[in-house]
Amino acid sequence: MTFSVAVSGASGYAGGEVLRLLASHPNVSVGAITAHSNAGGRLGALQPHLHMFADRLLVETTVENLAGHDVVFLALPHGASAEIAAQLPADTLVIDAGADHRLENPAAWEKFYGSAHAGTWPYGLPELPGARARLVGARRIAVPGCYPTSAQLALVPGFAAGLLEPDDVVIVAASGTSGAGKSAKTHLLGSEVMGSMSAYGVGGGHRHTPEMEQGFSNAAGVPVTVSFTPTLAPMPRGILTTATARVKPGVDAAALRAAWTEAYDGEPFVHVLPEGQWPHTQHVHGSNHAVLQLAFDEHAGRVIVSCVIDNLTKGTAGGAVQSMNIALGLPETTGLTLQGVAP
Structure with a gap:
């Protein structure tokens, strides 16, 4: 058809x-x-x-x-x-x-x-708990923001499993300049961006903050508070998100890893790397894949999750096409089999 x-x-x-x-x-x-x-x-x-x-x-x-x-x-x-x-x-x-x-x-x-x-x-991030079912047959779909896509993929498994505290969640993410759109802006000129990084939307002012809190709160069943700081990286596309949250008493590294691997077991586009291997934005360049790794900082009592996506693909258009496939009853991966590009 x-x-x-x-x-x-x-x-x-x-x-x-x-x-x-x-x-x-x-x-x-x-x-x-x-x-x-x-x-x-x-x-x-x-x-x-x-x-x-x-x-x-x-x-x-x-x-x-x-x-x-x-x-x-x-x-x-x-x-x-x-x-x-x-x-x-x-x-x-x-x-x-x-x-x-x-x-x-x-x-x-x-x-x-x-x-x-x-x-x-209905929210077009199929990998969230219950999201895929709400997309089947839908005729209106809201595609997530690029930062919330990577942030939610990074931490939702821990909230859904009841392993994370709902306060003191910190998200720091670096995005390529295409995330700011195609309109000419002085701070996005090559001479301004090359060899330099900068923060923006600092202090809770970025519009993606409530979207992250919404996703985490829905997964946790209680309100979750997020401190989000976006940064601009000297690359055209890609997002590297570092997401951290305090773990609940008695939670150990094994329980954390089990929650993430079980959450994404069988998912065609979200991959938890083997221990010791960390994601690079280049791993997902031009693809609809998300790659992540987690570690337990026992000293601080926090889980740290690194997640990479291509902001234009999985963060926008790829998520949109993936959601379209589900809504229309097509195989979810149709038209999205592209792998990353390297070097």
């Missing part, structure tokens, strides 16, 4: 990555490819690596251009998806790669995004 697919925001990094993955998907036919300021332009002039679609013209991102497809990917800035999604037919599978429908708490949305909450959709 072939499904017709429209992709909005196709001139940006996330939309371009969706198209890159769909190009090798055997069950889709790409219809409308849309943009805003770049509408009317030739896709190949903006995304020259997408040879299959190079001669396609970008059309305006309107309900009229997106309607009539089986699947619509919305790769739009936060706050831009909800109005369009609300006007698309109920039987269209709409996959929002923006933030509009991720949060369950309207107050958290209003605090961090400053507008009215648009509602909550």
Whole structure:
């Protein structure tokens, strides 16, 4: 069976990555490819690596251009998806790669995004407890943020198993510059980024913080508090997340490792490395895989988990296509069999 697919925001990094993955998907036919300021332009002039679609013209991102497809990917800035999604037919599978429908708490949305909450959709991170079942047959899916994807994959097994304390959770993550989008910004110039790292959104101000707390709290069954510090790394793509939490009394290294390995046993895209081997961002470059390792710091009474993903693939477009496959009843790995690229 072939499904017709429209992709909005196709001139940006996330939309371009969706198209890159769909190009090798055997069950889709790409219809409308849309943009805003770049509408009317030739896709190949903006995304020259997408040879299959190079001669396609970008059309305006309107309900009229997106309607009539089986699947619509919305790769739009936060706050831009909800109005369009609300006007698309109920039987269209709409996959929002923006933030509009991720949060369950309207107050958290209003605090961090400053507008009215648009509602909550099934969450497109299948590896979370119960998430896969909620995606089967869904017609609205919210793709997680890239940082929350890596952070939740890093620590949710411990919370779900009841091994971690709900307070004093610390997440520090380094992301490639593509995570900031494709718009020209002075602090993202090559001369500013090369050979340098910097922190931003420090002090609880990053918008992905409530999304992390939501995922951890749902897994733990109690509220979880997170301190999150993102950093900008001199690389185009990839995330290295270091996540730590205090373990409950009596929990040892063996119990921790058992919880993580059991949680991801049989998962096609999440891999716990053998003891002594630590993940590098290069291991997942261009793939939908997440690779992680954990250690027990007995002196501090904390578990430390290192998790790497490609922010554009597993962190955005790959997670979106994976969720689409589940919703449509296709094999989950369809179109996502790419391995990492090295060196």
